[in-house]
Amino acid sequence: MAESAKTVAERAEERLEAVAENVRQRFDRVTRGGFTDKVREGRFMDQVDHGVDRARDDERRRKQGGST
Numbered sequence: 001m002a003e004s005a006k007t008v009a010e011r012a013e014e015r016l017e018a019v020a021e022n023v024r025q026r027f028d029r030v031t032r033g034g035f036t037d038k039v040r041e042g043r044f045m046d047q048v049d050h051g052v053d054r055a056r057d058d059e060r061r062r063k064q065g066g067s068t
Contacts, residue, residue: 028036
């Protein structure tokens with residue numbers, strides 16, 4: 001019985017690996033590899049989201065009674 005459980009687990013692992021590879025390929029096809037390439041090149045590492053900072057400043061001004 002232990003051998004059959006091991007076999008089932010190995011098959012499940014192989015299927016999951018195949019699914020993961022399929023998802024990676026489809027994602028690359030959809031994004032045409034652009035997003036993945038940018039992440040690998042580290043283009044997003046030092047980017048700051050100024051939109052969030054601006055929204056926080058606007059909200060702070062509204063609470064203080066100022067105009068936006």
